[in-house]
Amino acid sequence: MLDREDRIIFGSLLLLVLALSGSLVVDRQFGLGIQDWPLLSYLLFAGVAVALPQLYLAVTDGERSRNGDRSRSRLRFxxxxxxxxxxxFAADAEGLAHLVIGLIGSGSLVALVCYEVLTDYRAESDESVTRVS
Structure with missing residues (x-):
């Protein structure tokens, strides 16, 4: 039996397979392949297949168990x-798509650094308040 985490990840991969199947149908009918749209391909693979289930699990696991380490690991991943x-994906893109993909990728790392700094700052300030009390 699959647990909740496995079902969510499997569901996102199933959604990816369905989207790729749909793109094959569109490619055969209209000649518009997903490989012609690198930004859409990037959002589909990186967003739907990888980031979306991990972010969802980080938010819901944090509410359920209050275990910050597991949520932080998911956000890092x-x-x-x-x-x-x-x-x-930016290597295959040109023009504005290349720039947008690069901004999303670098923005995710900048957001991760900001999150880590803020989390450590809060932990340090909570620790100092506990020592004073």
């Missing part, structure tokens, strides 16, 4: 995977 996919 989503940010780094998004940046790695950006490097791969």
């Amino acid at each position: 989503a940010a780094v995977a998004t940046a790695a996919f950006a490097i791969a």
Whole structure:
């Protein structure tokens, strides 16, 4: 039996397969392949297949267990995977799509650094308040 985490990740991969199947149908009918749209391909692979399930699990796991370490690991994985996919997909893109993919990838890393700094700052300030009390 699959647990909740596996069902969510499997569901996102199933959604990716359905989207790719739909793109094949569109490619055969109209001649518009997903490989012709690198930004859409990037959002589909990096967003739907990798980042979206991890971000969803980070938010819902944080509400359920209050275990911040697991949520932080999921956020780290989503940010780094998004940046790695950006490097791969930006190589095939041209013009504005190249710029947008690069901005999304680098923005995910900047957001991760800001999140880590803010989380550590809050932990430090909570610790100092506990010592004073």
